[in-house]
Amino acid sequence: MATNAPWLIVGAGALGQLFAASLAQRQRVVLLGRRPTRHVIRLRKPDGTDHQIPARRESLEQWSGPESPALVILATKSHHGKTALDALASRLPPQTPLLLLQNGFLLQPRLTEQWSGPVLCASTTEAAYRPATASGMDLDPDSPTPDVIHAAAGETWIGDLADRHVTLATRVAECLADAGMKAAACQDIRHRLWRKLAINAVINPLTAIHRVRNGELASRAFRPRVAALIAEIAHIMQAEDVPPPAQGWDVFIGDVIQATANNRSSMLQDVLANRPTERDAILGPLEEAARHHGLHLPAIADLYRQTPP
Structure with missing residues (x-):
């Protein structure tokens, strides 16, 4: 995994924005959503304080990065994951590592079999949600409404279903920890x-x-x-x-x-x-x-x- 290449985070829901806001303070990230919007994430932390975190944001359809990403974090809902990855796949090198953040146990085994590069899976207890009044079309950086509310800090475990990518999982977990998230690699992700x-x-x-x-x-x-x-x-x-x-x-x-x-x-x-x-x-x-x-x-x-x- 290239250390200076950006990470793509696909899916601008609560978890995608939380990971992007956390990582953007230490890591080059690009958050891909359904539509382009302002290059900032308004994050409310568990202590109630509001923060505006600069982050590059683009639409999934229009993204064409000048360099290959080091990692793609798929943060969509499970039923949108395969479609989002298919839309992006032609613009990615085939060995690009994936990190899956989905609930359930449906997409993870399927993409592990289908994707040509390493596939990591995450189990996280981070709690976040988007306020009902938040809108991706709100371009006012001074709006008081946060894009995402980090309701409670949790822990994220990372591994792969075949236990072949321990070194990669460890590196990704270290990057999350450097960004202030509690994370660890594990060999029992299944x-x-x-x-x-x-x-x-x-x-x-x-x-x-x-x-x-x-x-x-x-x-x-x-x-x-x-x-x-x-x-x-x-x-x-x-x-x-x-x-x-x-x-x-x-x-x-x-x-x-x-x-x-x-x-x-x-x-x-x-x-x-x-x-x-x-x-x-x-x-x-x-x-x-x-x-x-x-x-x-x-x-x-x-x-x-x-x-x-």
Whole structure:
């Protein structure tokens, strides 16, 4: 990975803007979105302070960098990832490394097989969202509305599914750490992605269906359904050879619900904004694994049917 070449971040949603704003202070970055806009990201940090961070921003369709990027960070929603990469692929050297930030476990194995260069996957607990009033067409740098709100600092783990690119994962993690983000390379990224999927499969669909914040899932009304989902997810994880967390799946997922009680899940945000959800990326792998292992999991099947697409 060239040390002086820019990094491309594809996708100007909350996570894409957060990574771009953080990295831009230490690394040459270009943020590619649906349309060109002002070359600044207005970031509100967890402590409530607002910062305007200069960052080069261009549209995905018009970008034609004079030099090859050192890394492409794909920060789109899962269902947009392949389309965005296809639109960009002809302008990239075939061995360009990718870093995937998507939820779920659908795009990661597919691109790992299909992309000719190294493919890294990230599991992150960084929490960020875009305010409902933020607009990419707002060109006023003095606007008080932030583009992205960093709700809570988390940790990012980076690795590849075949465990072939440890050195690259370590270098990328070091660059993120230099930019002030807590990050580390790992050799069990598949397990971490499955564990995050387990959390998202409980929290995202239920909060989207009922339009509630995460903490409501700890209430008595939701306990039977949450317990049924966790039990079925545990069966899938066992079949996929994913070891349970030390405290068990119930406590593991329950702790996340409590820790993020005031958060609106990403799927709920999509529903409220009339955007497509990541139902297939989050619940699809569970249903596919159930079919593969011959498991009958009615709670997950019902959840898939009720979740907005």
